[in-house]
Amino acid sequence: MALKALDIYKILPKKNCKECGDPTCLTFAMKLAGGKADVDLCPYLDDNAKSVLGATTRPPIRRVKIGVGERSFAVGEEFVLYRHEKTFYHPPGIIFKVSDRQTPEEITQVTVRVRDESFTRVGTMLRYNGIAIENASGSKESFARAVATVEESADLPLVLISTDPEALALALVQVGTYKPLIHAATPDNYKAMCALAKKHGCPMVIRSDTLDGLVSLAKACAAEGVQNLVIDVCAATLGAFLLQSTAIRQLAITRNVPELGYPVYLDTTRTGMQDAAMALGIVKYASVILTDPLSPEQAKAALTLRQNIYTDPQKPIQMNPGLYRIGTPQKDAPVLMTVNFSLTFFTLEGYLESTRIPCFMLIVDTEGLSVLTAVAAGKLNEFLVRDSLKKFGVENEVSHKNLIIPGYAAPLSGRIEEATGWKVLVGPRDAAEIGEYLYTEWKK
Ligand code: SF4
Secondary structure, eight states, X not given: OOOOHHHHHHHSXXXXXXXXXXXXXXXXXXXHHTTOSOGGGOTTOOHHHHHHHHHHHSOSSOEXXXXXXXXXXXXXXXXXXXXXGSOOOSOOEEEEEEETTSOHHHHHHHHHHHHHOOEEETTEEEOOOEEEEEOOSOOHHHHHHHHXXXXXXXXXXXXXXXXXXXXXXXXXXXXXXXXOEEEEEOTTTHHHHHHHHHHHTOOXXXXXXXXXXXXXXXXXXXXXXXXXXXXXXOOSSHHHHHHHHHHXXXXXXXXXXXXXXXXXXXXXXXXXXXXXXXXXXXXXXEEEEEESOOOHHHHHHHHXXXXXXXXXXXXXXXXXXXXXXXXXXXXXXXXXXXXXXXXXXXXXHHHHHHHTOOEEEEEEOSTTOOHHHHHHHTOSOHHHXXXXXXXXXXXXXXXXXXXXXXXXXXXXXXXXXXXXXXXXEEXXXXXXXXXXXXXXXXXX
């Protein structure tokens, strides 16, 4: 059972020495209770206290970091079964898979795609996360050459796939400092794999096709001192993966089987139904998803789905408040005020671009609330508009003082006029009508 902050505080040393990075032991206890700190940060806890606190305060699914540097990513650290209960925190890494049977040119081409390709959706840059290299040839040397080929083109998070510890050892000589994820420890090789994981500080995949097998392996690896684990359930079908990954999440979240409290790995290339497997993995609990290189269309679908599932339902996607330009507006261009809810912004922006009338969009900070909600909640008010006009220097950009506000903000028009000294024009409620409005009302 999870401990409350005060129960945790009673176990802490109460030195208030700040060495854990928190100002007091109580603050640290509160973070532990929320699963937002690691017991290892306090150097004064004895083994008994660590094991009591660790079992109840660490996230039910461990956080595992893959790679180092700017492109590294974390997975796991999840607390709920359903996104609507709270949120999901760490989106799965989407990893393009290559094999050491491919030519260096083919491997480099895929690596460069992962390094460079991205697309932007609702103001967020979406990218793939890394490269997996499989030792399909069975040759240690070929594997090492393929790994070197990837490493020469980019510093990306890597997954090294081989059941031969010697092949992995040779590859890790080159890329061990980049902390790749190594795949996979099995009952036959786990001791040698744990030794490699410990030597290079790498996260490691454990592989079994049964939950009991995974539990045994996780225990055995923990006994070897390796707990930075990812679970490969080896499912042969999508149905089997769904059953296994859901069971793992349920058992981990309830902490009934803490040995399964690790992120899950899915290799979609084993399924023969990669698109479906990708979608299933994103929705149902895969944290590291391997795929053959995706076409641009497949990539957009996968990255968009991932963005949607991993958007916090409690926090609307927001734009930065500010003064945005549509085209090249001159001093007589219209100024349209609206809120910083991303959907509102991008909808209005799209319609404004299609009018081909250069203009300014004044985006005010309603903490991501839509116009109607922000008006009802009092977040959108005359003072916010006045301060935003001033803060973003709108008067310096135009030679008039006319402000178009959204139709749903009409009840505020008089108060905005009084507070700002600007003449307020009430625009349409529906952004789709903004073009007609500008041509009939602004240009008349
Ligand atoms: S390091 Fe330990 S003793 Fe020091 S403030 Fe943090 S929790 Fe308290």
